[in-house]
Every structure is written in structure tokens, then in C-alpha cells.
Amino acid sequence: MRDLLSDIEAGSTVDPVKRARALSRRELPKRFYKEVQVARQDDGLHAVQLDGRPVKTTGRNLLALAEEEIARGIAGEWDAQGKEIDPATMPLTRIANVAIDAVPERAGEVADDVAAYAGNDLLFYRAETPQSLVERQNAIWGPVLSWAEARFGGRFVLAEGVMPVRQDAALLARIREALSPLAPLPLAALHVATTLSGSALLALALMEGELSADEAWAAAFVDEDWNIEHWGEDPEAAALRASRRRDFDAAALILNVCAGRGLD
Incomplete structure (x- = not known):
């Protein structure tokens, strides 16, 4: 069976093989931040921040969760990145992104x-x-x-x-x-x-x-x-x-x- 969440994240039901090949050819972004933090907001959500600035999801929503443990796990993924940011090594971030951007609808x-x-x-x-x-x-x-x-x-x-x-x-x-x-x-x-x-x-x-x-x-x-x-x-x-x-x-x-x- 197809991976529905991958389709949702991609924005369409694209061929998964073609999508994988396209991602493998994509140049990874450079790491642009030094420090990663988790900040509790007034609404009680825990937002991941890079050098004090909030992280946005792929859908441009705020990456903030009610569960502090998960937010800190996501922050750990961002902190573990080297000179480049590789989404393949950030599964918590990817799951949170699709949960925030697409799953509610x-x-x-x-x-x-x-x-x-x-x-x-x-x-x-x-x-x-x-x-x-x-x-x-x-x-x-x-x-x-x-x-x-x-x-x-x-x-x-x-x-x-x-x-x-x-x-x-x-x-x-x-x-x-x-x-x-x-x-x-x-x-x-x-x-x-x-x-x-x-x-x-x-x-x-x-x-x-x-x-x-x-x-x-x-x-x-x-x-x-x-x-x-x-x-x-x-x-x-x-x-x-x-x-x-x-x-x-x-x-x-x-x-x-x-x-x-x-x-x-």
C-alpha cells in the first residue's frame, strides 16, 4: 500500500520512486544557526527555536507542540545537524510537520x-x-x-x-x-x-x-x-x-x- 503521509507531505500522490530520486538530487541546505532551544509559549505549547527564532514547518506554520518531551526531541534533531541540514535524519521533525500542516484537515x-x-x-x-x-x-x-x-x-x-x-x-x-x-x-x-x-x-x-x-x-x-x-x-x-x-x-x-x- 502507498504511504499516504508521504503523499500528503509532498502535496500530491506523486510516484514515490520519482519523489525519492528528486530528493536524492536536491542540495541540502546549510546549517545557519548555532543554538537550539525549546520555549514555552503563553498558549502552553512548546516551540522549537533556532538562535531565538521560531522554527516553521514546511507549510509555514509554527513548529510548536503540547508535549514538551517531543519538542525537546525535535530540538535534539536540529542540534545534531552538521554543516548541512538533512531531513532524512530528522524523523520527529518530519512527523510533527505533517501532523501540524496536513493531518488536521x-x-x-x-x-x-x-x-x-x-x-x-x-x-x-x-x-x-x-x-x-x-x-x-x-x-x-x-x-x-x-x-x-x-x-x-x-x-x-x-x-x-x-x-x-x-x-x-x-x-x-x-x-x-x-x-x-x-x-x-x-x-x-x-x-x-x-x-x-x-x-x-x-x-x-x-x-x-x-x-x-x-x-x-x-x-x-x-x-x-x-x-x-x-x-x-x-x-x-x-x-x-x-x-x-x-x-x-x-x-x-x-x-x-x-x-x-x-x-x-
Whole structure:
């Protein structure tokens, strides 16, 4: 499935490959500031500042959040930049930007996208063989499915192989309903965790504190890790996975703080 938040951030549903190539060719801006601060405003929001000047989002809105821990995490990203500012190394900033600029007006679309993942979730599709992989999937994914079934009141249909299966519409509607109260920032983070893991159920378990970030990430890569153990790891794939893990951890931090659990 496409990454809706990337499309929103780009301003259109552009080809993601073309967008990635364009970004790779773009010259990174030079660092123009010395000090990064977080300042509490009169409205209670925590604004990130560069040399005393407020940071603006890509949509030219004020980069200010109710959650001080997240604002300080964003400030840390800006402070860690070297001679150039590389957005790829600033996942908290990117998630906050899209949460402030776009998600408030398209929250229903973002929630619908998460619910669509739940209808075609990674955890539904099981290996037929080898037995060691079958057992690992059952051991790691089974408890998550049991939790989700109890949480949302229904049973999921599992399949062996890749042929799609149809899930109970009422069950999916309850999952969608649970997303409606979410504020833009945790909703954006939930979507990021969903797309990176390929599983709305893992992302929901992460959001509700059923899984830690390490547990959810490991569950998302059961198949890949089994293959690595038997066939070795591709360096390029490993680098991409590390980059995605950085973004996943940023989403997990936001979900934990917004849920009142603090840093994971």
C-alpha cells in the first residue's frame, strides 16, 4: 500500500520512486544557526527555536507542540545537524510537520488508511513451510492477534500464502472507530508505524502499550529475520532497514509520550 503521509507531505500522490530520486538530487541546505532551544509559549505549547527564532514547518506554520518531551526531541534533531541540514535524519521533525500542516484537515483519510492496513494485515498471512518459520510466526504473532481480537471484539481470518482474505466488516469498523478520537500527532505517528511495519495491528499494540518498540519491530520482521539466519544479510537491505527503524522509533516515542508513558 502507498504511504499516504508521504503523499500528503509532498502535496500530491506523486510516484514515490520519482519523489525519492528528486530528493536524492536536491542540495541540502546549510546549517545557519548555532543554538537550539525549546520555549514555552503563553498558549502552553512548546516551540522549537533556532538562535531565538521560531522554527516553521514546511507549510509555514509554527513548529510548536503540547508535549514538551517531543519538542525537546525535535530540538535534539536540529542540534545534531552538521554543516548541512538533512531531513532524512530528522524523523520527529518530519512527523510533527505533517501532523501540524496536513493531518488536521485529512484526519479521516489517514485513519481510513490505517484501517485499510488492518483489513490486509501482515499478521494474517502465514507460511506453509518450513515448520521452524511456521512455529516462529505462531509464537510471535499469535499473542498479538489474540490481544487484538479481545480488544476489538472479533475473530480474524488467517491464510497460508499470499492469497488475500476478507475480514469481518464489523470488526474492521470497530478498529476504525477506535482511531476517531486520536489527535493529529499520535494519528500521524500511528500511520508511520503502520506503514513501516506493514501491520496496523502491531502499530495499535504499540500505541496501546501492549508491545514495546523493540517487540513490535521484531514482530514485523519475523520472515526477513528467518531468511537472514539461513541465507545471510544484504548490506543495502540492512542499511534501508536501519533507516526505517530510526523513523519507527520516532513514531514509537510520539505514541508513548502522547499516551502518557514517557520515553520508551
